[in-house]
Amino acid sequence: MDIPKLQLQTTRGQIGLTIQQPQQLIQQPKAELDLQQPQAKMTINTTQSLLSIDTTEARADLDLKSSRRRTVEVADYSIQEALNGLARVSQEGDNLMKIENGGNPIVEHAKRRGRQPYTSINIKFIPSQGNVKIDFQPAEVEINVEPQKVINNTKINKPIHQYTPGKVSVDLIQQPSLKIDWLI
Template sequence: MQLPQIRMNSQMAQIQIQQTNGKQYIKQPKADLFIQQPQADISINTTPSRLTIDQTQAWEDMGLMHISKRIKQFANEGKQGLFEGIARKAQQGNELMEIENQGSPIPRQAAQNSFEGMKSLAIEFIPSHFAVKTSFQPSEVDINVKVNKPIIEARVNKPTHQYEKGAVDTSMKQYQSLEIDVVNLFTESV
């Protein structure tokens, strides 16, 4: 004997999920940098050195002098010789006035007037020491330096940001189903 049977076949529903990940791009560009170093400003002022050489006395020591100076020298020598002659004549006149006191002044004065005095023998340097006079004024250097600061310009660039959204797609992979079969519902007679 066969009993009736109910057969059930079910299938569960299935969901399909498909996911796309989001993407993010971040890029930081380098900063724009401009640096300039101006040269320093330098000014140099120089006063030239000065050397002065005076040879006047050296030329005069050698007997080479300007004519006006030579005339003045001769005039002074003549004046001095005149005064010396006047002094000598006055002294000799006084001696002759007092001839009785000093003995015989005439032979002595004759010997004195007839011979010039003895010349001294000495080494004389021509031109004399330090006859050439020099003076030196050194040059002066004035240096002015002005330092210029560097010029720095910086521009910051913003980061670039790019974003692609992610996605989630859901769909039915399989729908639910239920099948019911009845087996041996009707019995057959034998």
């Protein structure tokens, strides 16, 4: 006996994928750099140094005296010599007044006046040490520095970003099919 048979014939479906890759473009422009550094403000204040040299006594040792000082010295010397002369004359008068006490006062007075006083020869260094007076006041320096802040006008540029998304296209390359047949 013949039994009918069912015969199935299938064709698979095939799909095709068309893929378009995504594209991404990223660019980073350089920053625009604008930095400025102003000069610091500086002030310098100085007081002058003071040097004083007093050579009055050293010049006097060299006999280079001012007219005022020389006048004072001559006046003092004259007064002293006048007083010495008065004392000498007064003493001689006293000696002559007391001639009765003995001795020969006139001869003694003549011997004293006729004798030159001895002078010693010495080496003298002029000007003598310590006669020059030196006074020095050093200068004072005051420095003030005021730093200035940096001026920063830097501009940051944003990145350039372009993105194209990808696409996937699905195509049916082969249609699926099913064929059913009866075989007797």
